Amino acid sequence: MTSIQKHLNKLRWISLSLVFIILILLPCLSVYQSFVAAHAYDLLSPSEKSFYEIMEWLTPFVSDPENELDMIKGTTWSASFFGIKLTDPLAIIGQLAAGLQIYWPFIMTGLIPVTLTIIFGRFFCGWICPATFLYELNTNLGVWLHSANLPIGKQHFDRRIKYLVLFFGLILSFFTGSVLVAAIYPPAIIGREIYYAIALGGFGVGSVFFILTLLFDLFVARRGFCRYFCPGGAVYSLLGRYRVFRINRNVSSCNDCKKCTAICEFELDPMRDNFGQECNNCSACIAICPTDALKFTMNCKDIASQGPGHLGHQYSEKNH
Amino acid sequence: MNIKKMNLIRIFFLTLFCSSAQGHHVLGRPSYSLNEDSTTPPSMQVEVQVGEYYITYMVFPAFPSPNQPGRVNLYASRIDNGEPFQGQVIFKVRDNNWLNKREEVLGIQAVDDNVFRQGFEFQEAGNYIIRAEFESDSESYQIDFPLRIGDASVFGPIGVTVSLIALLLITVNLLQRKKLINAKISPKYRYKDKSL
Amino acid sequence: MERRNFLQSLICAAVSLAAPLSTQAKVTKNKPRFRYLRPPGSLEENEFEARCIRCGQCAETCPNRCIKFFGTENGLSSYATPYITPREQACILCMKCGDACPTGAIKSIKRSAGTIVEQVKMGKARVDENLCLSYQGKSCGVCYRACPLQDVAITVGWMEQPHVQEACVGCGLCERSCIQIPQAIKIIPNYS
Numbered sequence: 241m242t243s244i245q246k247h248l249n250k251l252r253w254i255s256l257s258l259v260f261i262i263l264i265l266l267p268c269l270s271v272y273q274s275f276v277a278a279h280a281y282d283l284l285s286p287s288e289k290s291f292y293e294i295m296e297w298l299t300p301f302v303s304d305p306e307n308e309l310d311m312i313k314g315t316t317w318s319a320s321f322f323g324i325k326l327t328d329p330l331a332i333i334g335q336l337a338a339g340l341q342i343y344w345p346f347i348m349t350g351l352i353p354v355t356l357t358i359i360f361g362r363f364f365c366g367w368i369c370p371a372t373f374l375y376e377l378n379t380n381l382g383v384w385l386h387s388a389n390l391p392i393g394k395q396h397f398d399r400r401i402k403y404l405v406l407f408f409g410l411i412l413s414f415f416t417g418s419v420l421v422a423a424i425y426p427p428a429i430i431g432r433e434i435y436y437a438i439a440l441g442g443f444g445v446g447s448v449f450f451i452l453t454l455l456f457d458l459f460v461a462r463r464g465f466c467r468y469f470c471p472g473g474a475v476y477s478l479l480g481r482y483r484v485f486r487i488n489r490n491v492s493s494c495n496d497c498k499k500c501t502a503i504c505e506f507e508l509d510p511m512r513d514n515f516g517q518e519c520n521n522c523s524a525c526i527a528i529c530p531t532d533a534l535k536f537t538m539n540c541k542d543i544a545s546q547g548p549g550h551l552g553h554q555y556s557e558k559n560h
Numbered sequence: 561m562n563i564k565k566m567n568l569i570r571i572f573f574l575t576l577f578c579s580s581a582q583g584h585h586v587l588g589r590p591s592y593s594l595n596e597d598s599t600t601p602p603s604m605q606v607e608v609q610v611g612e613y614y615i616t617y618m619v620f621p622a623f624p625s626p627n628q629p630g631r632v633n634l635y636a637s638r639i640d641n642g643e644p645f646q647g648q649v650i651f652k653v654r655d656n657n658w659l660n661k662r663e664e665v666l667g668i669q670a671v672d673d674n675v676f677r678q679g680f681e682f683q684e685a686g687n688y689i690i691r692a693e694f695e696s697d698s699e700s701y702q703i704d705f706p707l708r709i710g711d712a713s714v715f716g717p718i719g720v721t722v723s724l725i726a727l728l729l730i731t732v733n734l735l736q737r738k739k740l741i742n743a744k745i746s747p748k749y750r751y752k753d754k755s756l
Numbered sequence: 757m758e759r760r761n762f763l764q765s766l767i768c769a770a771v772s773l774a775a776p777l778s779t780q781a782k783v784t785k786n787k788p789r790f791r792y793l794r795p796p797g798s799l800e801e802n803e804f805e806a807r808c809i810r811c812g813q814c815a816e817t818c819p820n821r822c823i824k825f826f827g828t829e830n831g832l833s834s835y836a837t838p839y840i841t842p843r844e845q846a847c848i849l850c851m852k853c854g855d856a857c858p859t860g861a862i863k864s865i866k867r868s869a870g871t872i873v874e875q876v877k878m879g880k881a882r883v884d885e886n887l888c889l890s891y892q893g894k895s896c897g898v899c900y901r902a903c904p905l906q907d908v909a910i911t912v913g914w915m916e917q918p919h920v921q922e923a924c925v926g927c928g929l930c931e932r933s934c935i936q937i938p939q940a941i942k943i944i945p946n947y948s
Binding site: 605607608609610614616618635637639642644674675703 | 788789790791843882884885886887937938942944
Binding site for chain 3: 266267270271273274277278306310313314315317318319320325327331334335338339341343345346349416417418419420422423428431432435436439440444445446
């Protein structure tokens with residue numbers, strides 16, 4: 241069991257990369273569809289023709305691209321997947337705040353994500369979010385800069401700021417009558433900006449905002465935006481508070497090596513059994529643990545602090 | 561004789577049915593005829609809604625370059641009833657940058673066939689701002705339009721930044737993958753030793 | 757692609773730079789803005805902004821790629837909401853965006869002439885007789901031929917002068933096709 245869990249982090253990277261590739265592919269397919277719909281092949285420029293051919297090659301079992309490729313549309317913010325519509329819970333809450341209207345067909349699109357979050361916690365943040373993909377690469381860039389003795393951000397703020405951001409975002413959405421949370425939510429921004437760049441010929445203002453968050457993460461606080469400001473992360477934290485699947489530490493096989501605490505993107509402290517609602521079940525700590533002390537268990541609450549690991553110095557000194 | 565007559569009748573009927581269809585291409589003057597100097601349509605058409613007016617702004621030729629005469633056309637029509645504006649428009653020009661605010665009057669144009677036309681010829685390539693000023697119903701209007709002389713760069717500043725950052729992230733992560741994990745868990749990088 | 761990008765940046769610059777000369781009181785009145793259309797079946801403007809979650813699926817399903825998105829140039833409350841500039845690319849009334857919209861900000865409307873005439877209200881075309889070639893005695897009729905609702909939304913006179921009827925839904929195909937610059941027929945949007 242543990243040996244499978246060891247590989248979950250690799251699986252997570254595959255999942256993140258796949259989501260990102262799909263986010264790039266969907267706008268390309270949308271452009272391809274518009275070419276097909278216009279019967280425009282003969283009118284395309286040489287570069288567009290080769291684009292058309294690549295897209296045709298990528299969709300070998302599609303006989304009627306104009307309609308069949310409509311099966312998968314959207315971004316992680318809101319998508320339609322073979323007739324099933326899925327929406328980010330933040331979009332639903334934001335829309336409720338903006339219009340104070342309940343439109344049931346839309347609310348139902350959040351049912352699956354909310355249920356999954358209640359069971360698996362913030363798995364969206366760790367396994368799907370396209371911003372997480374870039375932010376984690378950005379963290380590694382920070383490590384690289386640090387190893388070259390360049391200054392990187394090591395600030396700490398209060399984690400609860402993100403709940404305030406969520407609260408004021410919703411209040412502002414209400415007063416402006418417009419879903420403003422969508423404008424500062426990185427995964428929504430990335431989905432949009434990729435579409436703008438591919439189909440509409442240029443990045444928009446959202447990219448500027450996203451670059452600023454990258455710089456903030458690099459030079460102010462590691463993974464700062466996700467941990468302190470992301471309104472969507474706040475929603476997922478609240479929903480996933482009593483998640484069924486969570487990581488626990490088996491104190492008898494822990495040797496206090498602190499690698500899990502160092503690797504944790506969110507600077508949580510697995511070695512002190514300190515996960516809380518911020519843990520996004522990313523399983524990086526499981527992968528790095530040399531003694532297989534960390535693993536996923538089915539448990540609605542974190543185990544209270546169990547003290548030093550039994551294989552470590554502190555424990556052996558205390559008992560002998 | 562008979563055959564000739566038949567031909568004439570045939571031609572008569574042909575012209576009767578065909579003339580209207582051909583006429584579109586002959587009589588329907590193409591759009592860019594509003595500028596007699598240019599064989600291309602304008603590079604852009606900016607339409608703005610200000611106060612009582614829809615204002616359409618066009619630049620001829622399609623991509624004006626330095627030392628080449630060009631022209632700006634302006635057409636203003638009322639939003640409520642579509643009546644075109646008939647007064648006078650003052651055209652001014654300035655550089656599109658924050659430091660140099662010096663304005664130059666290009667000319668004052670009266671309406672001609674409902675359109676205001678202002679010629680220009682720039683020595684230097686660059687981004688300029690054309691300002692059109694006019695007064696209507698004792699209200700003054702002042703609208704700025706962009707004008708690009710010479711070739712524009714293909715990528716915008718945001719596009720360049722985004723691609724640079726993406727490239728940096730991917731190369732660093734791919735080339736230093738193993739090293740980074742070790743660096744991350746090394747004591748040197750750990751800065752959060754609050755617990756022990 | 758390059759030219760399009762160039763144009764877009766220029767248009768954005770035009771709007772952000774445009775500023776009225778007059779006194780304080782007239783500033784808000786003379787604030788420059790675009791003439792744009794919402795996708796077919798869109799709710800009334802305020803309700804639309806409250807309903808739309810900016811997911812962009814309408815544009816992604818649009819086979820004509822006519823739907824674009826606002827940046828900040830039309831105010832923060834319409835940031836990233838979809839719009840159509842008929843002169844650049846007009847709506848072909850395929851009604852796919854309504855089916856794609858998860859929030860009902862764009863209503864799902866059946867694709868038939870009857871329901872479209874009844875329920876789609878993007879705007880209404882207006883002919884500028886000073887510019888229209890047919891009104892100048894040069895029979896043109898391009899807008900009439902472009903109209904998807906010929907003889908219902910638009911009828912023509914003996915020199916093919918267009919007459920816009922009540923049934924016009926404002927798709928903008930006439931404006932897109934007009935060979936005059938500035939265009940002699942244009943859609944006056946419903947929200948203004």
